[in-house]
Amino acid sequence: MKKIMAMCLAATLFAGSAVLSACRASVKEPVYESTRKYEIGMWVGVPEFYYDAGGNRGETLTDEEFLQQYRYVADAGITIAFPGYYNMGDGRTSYNMKALKAAHEVGIKQIIADSQIRNLLFGAKAALEICADDAERARKEAEIVESTKAYLKYYTDSEYADALYGFMIKDEPGTNMFEQLGIAGRIFKKAAPDLMFYCNLFPVIAGGAQLSGGSGSVNYNTYLNKWAQTVDTDYISYDHYPLYSDGINYTMEKSFLYNMDVMQTLVRDEGKGRRVWTFLQSIQFGAKNRALASTADASFQAYSYFAYGGDGIQWFCYCCPPGNDGATNFANNALMNRELQKTDTYTYVRNANNYIHALMPYYENFEWQGVVLSDVSDAAGNFSYLEASENLITSTETLKKLDSTEDAFAGVFKDKDGREGYMVVNFTDPALNISNTVNMTFGKASNAVVVKNGVKETVKVKGNKLSLELKPGDGAFVIPY
Amino acid sequence: MKKLLKLFSVALTVCIFALAVLSVTGCGKNKPSSDIEDLYPGVTFNEKNGEMYKDTKEEKTRIKISYSTGQGNAWIRRMAYDFLIDEEGADYYFVLDGDSELTSAVSSKLEAGVGLSEIYMPLASGWNAYASLGYLENLNDLYSMTVPGESVTVGEKIRGSWTDYGKAVVQGSLDYYIFPWNEHITGIVYNKTMFDTYGWAIPETTDDLLDLCNKIVTDTKGRIAPFVYPGTISGGYWDFLGTNWWAQVAGTERMDEFMKFESAEKSFSYMKETDLSYGKLVMLEEFERIIVKNREKFILKGSGSKTHLTAQLSFAQGQAAMIPTGSWVENESFGDMEDEAAMMPTPVIKNETLKDENGNYIRVNYSGQPDYIFIPSGIKEEGKEGAKKFLAFMCKDEELVRYTNVSGAPRPFDYDIGKCETSAFIQSCINVWKDSTTWFEKSTSKLWTANKCRKFNSNSPYTYLLANPDTATAIGWCANELASVQRSWPQWLEQVGE
Numbered sequence: 019m020k021k022i023m024a025m026c027l028a029a030t031l032f033a034g035s036a037v038l039s040a041c042r043a044s045v046k047e048p049v050y051e052s053t054r055k056y057e058i059g060m061w062v063g064v065p066e067f068y069y070d071a072g073g074n075r076g077e078t079l080t081d082e083e084f085l086q087q088y089r090y091v092a093d094a095g096i097t098i099a100f101p102g103y104y105n106m107g108d109g110r111t112s113y114n115m116k117a118l119k120a121a122h123e124v125g126i127k128q129i130i131a132d133s134q135i136r137n138l139l140f141g142a143k144a145a146l147e148i149c150a151d152d153a154e155r156a157r158k159e160a161e162i163v164e165s166t167k168a169y170l171k172y173y174t175d176s177e178y179a180d181a182l183y184g185f186m187i188k189d190e191p192g193t194n195m196f197e198q199l200g201i202a203g204r205i206f207k208k209a210a211p212d213l214m215f216y217c218n219l220f221p222v223i224a225g226g227a228q229l230s231g232g233s234g235s236v237n238y239n240t241y242l243n244k245w246a247q248t249v250d251t252d253y254i255s256y257d258h259y260p261l262y263s264d265g266i267n268y269t270m271e272k273s274f275l276y277n278m279d280v281m282q283t284l285v286r287d288e289g290k291g292r293r294v295w296t297f298l299q300s301i302q303f304g305a306k307n308r309a310l311a312s313t314a315d316a317s318f319q320a321y322s323y324f325a326y327g328g329d330g331i332q333w334f335c336y337c338c339p340p341g342n343d344g345a346t347n348f349a350n351n352a353l354m355n356r357e358l359q360k361t362d363t364y365t366y367v368r369n370a371n372n373y374i375h376a377l378m379p380y381y382e383n384f385e386w387q388g389v390v391l392s393d394v395s396d397a398a399g400n401f402s403y404l405e406a407s408e409n410l411i412t413s414t415e416t417l418k419k420l421d422s423t424e425d426a427f428a429g430v431f432k433d434k435d436g437r438e439g440y441m442v443v444n445f446t447d448p449a450l451n452i453s454n455t456v457n458m459t460f461g462k463a464s465n466a467v468v469v470k471n472g473v474k475e476t477v478k479v480k481g482n483k484l485s486l487e488l489k490p491g492d493g494a495f496v497i498p499y
Numbered sequence: 500m501k502k503l504l505k506l507f508s509v510a511l512t513v514c515i516f517a518l519a520v521l522s523v524t525g526c527g528k529n530k531p532s533s534d535i536e537d538l539y540p541g542v543t544f545n546e547k548n549g550e551m552y553k554d555t556k557e558e559k560t561r562i563k564i565s566y567s568t569g570q571g572n573a574w575i576r577r578m579a580y581d582f583l584i585d586e587e588g589a590d591y592y593f594v595l596d597g598d599s600e601l602t603s604a605v606s607s608k609l610e611a612g613v614g615l616s617e618i619y620m621p622l623a624s625g626w627n628a629y630a631s632l633g634y635l636e637n638l639n640d641l642y643s644m645t646v647p648g649e650s651v652t653v654g655e656k657i658r659g660s661w662t663d664y665g666k667a668v669v670q671g672s673l674d675y676y677i678f679p680w681n682e683h684i685t686g687i688v689y690n691k692t693m694f695d696t697y698g699w700a701i702p703e704t705t706d707d708l709l710d711l712c713n714k715i716v717t718d719t720k721g722r723i724a725p726f727v728y729p730g731t732i733s734g735g736y737w738d739f740l741g742t743n744w745w746a747q748v749a750g751t752e753r754m755d756e757f758m759k760f761e762s763a764e765k766s767f768s769y770m771k772e773t774d775l776s777y778g779k780l781v782m783l784e785e786f787e788r789i790i791v792k793n794r795e796k797f798i799l800k801g802s803g804s805k806t807h808l809t810a811q812l813s814f815a816q817g818q819a820a821m822i823p824t825g826s827w828v829e830n831e832s833f834g835d836m837e838d839e840a841a842m843m844p845t846p847v848i849k850n851e852t853l854k855d856e857n858g859n860y861i862r863v864n865y866s867g868q869p870d871y872i873f874i875p876s877g878i879k880e881e882g883k884e885g886a887k888k889f890l891a892f893m894c895k896d897e898e899l900v901r902y903t904n905v906s907g908a909p910r911p912f913d914y915d916i917g918k919c920e921t922s923a924f925i926q927s928c929i930n931v932w933k934d935s936t937t938w939f940e941k942s943t944s945k946l947w948t949a950n951k952c953r954k955f956n957s958n959s960p961y962t963y964l965l966a967n968p969d970t971a972t973a974i975g976w977c978a979n980e981l982a983s984v985q986r987s988w989p990q991w992l993e994q995v996g997e
Binding site (some may be wrong): 192226227235237265269276295349384397399406488 | 528538598599600603604606607608610611612615625627629630632676729730732733800803804805806807808809812941945946948949950957958959960964966970991994995996
């Protein structure tokens with residue numbers, strides 16, 4: 019009898035341990051890896067000389083000072099430097115090579131401007147139009163491609179060529195320039211397929227006349243569709259800034275998310291897999307775009323863009339433009355002030371950039387599917403713009419419900435095996451200092467990887483529910499398993 | 500065990516009490532307050548969601564109004580209330596949606612095309628593109644509607660530049676697409692209490708203004724700055740002084756001639772008295788003489804980083820005696836101001852040729868580009884009809900008077916402004932308005948509607964002169980502007996297809 023009991027006990031223990039090990043196998047934490055950094059650019063890079071608020075030129079930076087400034091750029095987590103304010107139209111070879119050398123030495127990439135190359139590309143349309151037939155046009159185009167290569171050779175053959183990312187071509191073109199840019203882009207791609215033909219598009223709040231470039235009015239969808247049909251780049255970039263203040267009250271731009279939504283819809287419908295870049299705000303400018311006052315101001319913008327599946331951000335601005343650029347006033351509080359000293363903004367943006375880079379091992383292994391909203395009050399008004407969006411998801415196979423004490427939303431992602439991940443964002447104006455409890459209800463999950471503000475942890479999911487405490491500006495990437 | 504039970508019963512009682520309190524306060528949260536009920540007897544108004552209706556909103560047509568909040572909220576609530584208790588409004592209810600960011604948000608709202616309001620009231624901004632994109636309802640029938648209870652049409656009551664400002668060419672036809680909202684009054688607002696205390700006289704001329712500024716510095720030993728201005732805004736509101744001077748020198752007819760932008764040389768030459776930008780040069784030289792050269796002692800330190808609200812706050816706190824601004828400032832910033840403020844007639848540039856046939860100086864009120872109203876085309880027909888009825892109702896004599904009483908702003912319609920009972924500050928603004936010709940920039944030139952050519956080009960002259968006091972001059976700025984416009988002109992023409 020004792021023997022039988024001992025055998026039964028052994029069998030039970032064996033079966034129990036088998037079940038336990040099977041359970042352990044089913045809740046194994048997913049592992050993701052990526053060494054790639056998120057693409058983080060900027061506007062108004064390191065200048066070759068100091069200038070004051072009136073734009074008056076001061077001393078030229080020594081080579082060591084210039085290089086030190088590039089070390090600051092790299093330390094801020096920026097991966098692609100842009101030209102200085104007075105070099106955005108044309109860096110001339112002296113500035114461009116200096117910038118490439120510095121970028122090379124600190125291990126980042128560089129976008130430069132060269133008016134000779136731009137003029138050659140911009141002239142291509144007219145040169146092709148006067149050709150008699152297709153054969154002559156093809157010969158002419160091949161000729162311009164070779165001329166472009168010859169101009170580019172100075173940079174592409176240099177010892178710092180590994181730092182060269184691309185060329186500044188045009189900021190905020192109207193549709194009246196698209197054809198010219200389309201031809202220029204095609205030629206550039208033939209001459210330098212690995213370099214970026216950099217153009218940045220208008221935001222959704224631009225006026226119809228701005229979008230058309232003056233010849234009549236076009237709406238934003240027409241503007242974007244025409245760009246997509248005419249200019250064959252592997253990315254699309256635009257600028258749209260969300261944080262406002264009149265000095266007393268704080269508000270947010272109502273179409274901040276809507277612009278992201280329109281862009282994602284465009285690239286999804288097009289199906290060419292273009293990357294989407296945007297600009298985020300890091301300087302006080304104009305009558306209402308406010309200065310950053312905390313890391314939360316920076317991370318809020320970046321996390322929101324992450325949640326909308328964005329591929330690259332650019333900070334507007336890194337250095338300060340002069341006090342007035344002809345249309346807009348600029349304060350002296352970008353990441354670097356006009357004396358080229360770090361400001362508080364530098365710390366805020368660097369922190370946010372570090373948070374973003376820390377997400378890359380996960381983010382890089384997932385594909386964006388859409389967004390889930392938790393509309394509590396829509397105090398910012400952003401969610402109302404998304405009513406008709408095709409990117410809205412109410413629930414998924416894994417995420418049954420998202421609710422929160424304040425406005426929040428989550429980007430929904432899937433990895434190659436169909437596992438879901440979510441970028442959850444406290445979507446309240448960071449200036450209002452609102453904390454947010456976000457509750458996620460899953461179909462089935464016992465644990466979750468949560469990456470928040472640069473820190474990864476594994477948390478237990480009780481009763482298929484996960485509760486996240488998100489402070490102002492917080493976002494968390496969540497992978498339930 | 501008894502102790503435990505007792506503790507449990509106490510806790511339960513506390514919970515029930517707390518729930519009861521919560522339920523009472525919670526229920527009360529959305530109810531209209533008694534103050535609101537007193538203000539709008541006979542209708543239900545929910546301040547939180549902006550809904551206002553008489554009896555019920557069931558089976559009634561919604562009129563949702565999205566409006567910029569610079570004039571506060573009281574005026575629109577009052578207009579809506581008056582409409583609802585009138586038989587005109589029997590079939591409607593309102594949703595009043597105040598939005599401080601409406602002006603910049605409206606283009607993307609129209610673009611998105613979802614959740615549109617029946618009426619939009621943004622501040623001055625480029626609206627021609629909205630019309631040409633088909634976003635705006637044709638308002639010809641509103642302009643030709645008879646004002647309820649009166650014998651004139653809405654269009655017949657509109658005065659000044661607004662008689663044709665609301666027209667745009669859409670698909671080859673010239674029609675009305677926007678409707679007049681406010682007419683602003685701009686110039687120098689001063690601290691009247693301070694002026695009375697120190698015995699400072701209102702300056703008649705720009706020479707007097709210079710003397711006054713020096714006197715303010717002397718009398719207050721530099722404690723009070725003559726001026727504060729919002730430096731974060733391009734131009735720093737100095738244009739509310741500058742264009743008043745320019746229009747005084749040029750006259751409104753020549754200002755309109757300038758705005759035709761027929762050629763770079765015709766509009767932007769400045770050397771001869773007959774040149775259309777000559778008045779601009781004279782104005783900038785006055786600005787340079789009075790403000791730029793004396794900026795250290797005449798301007799409050801830190802003005803360069805002030806927004807319009809923080810600059811107005813500094814003025815309201817008595818840190819400066821004067822501020823270039825407009826009639827809206829009382830609603831925006833004078834809530835807690837202890838001193839009395841008033842608007843002075845813009846000091847004139849002393850010159851015998853600038854007098855009219857009666858020997859009086861020509862006075863102009865530069866109102867800035869005007870705030871306007873439109874109805875989006877993408878809403879239901881019954882909503883459009885209600886919106887038009889309401890806008891026509893707002894044109895009744897008593898409603899126009901009431902509007903000015905409550906908002907503090909005149910509207911560009913024929914009505915007896917003398918009947919208005921406004922604050923002393925608004926009365927001072929209205930006095931300036933009555934004694935001058937109102938002008939604002941408007942043009943049918945494609946270069947202007949396409950945002951290529953502006954009143955000032957290349958940069959704001961005020962900001963530029965203040966930022967470069969040792970190197971820049973008024974005449975240099977005008978020369979640079981002319982050269983820059985001449986360079987850009989052929990490209991602009993090409994871009995707009997001319």
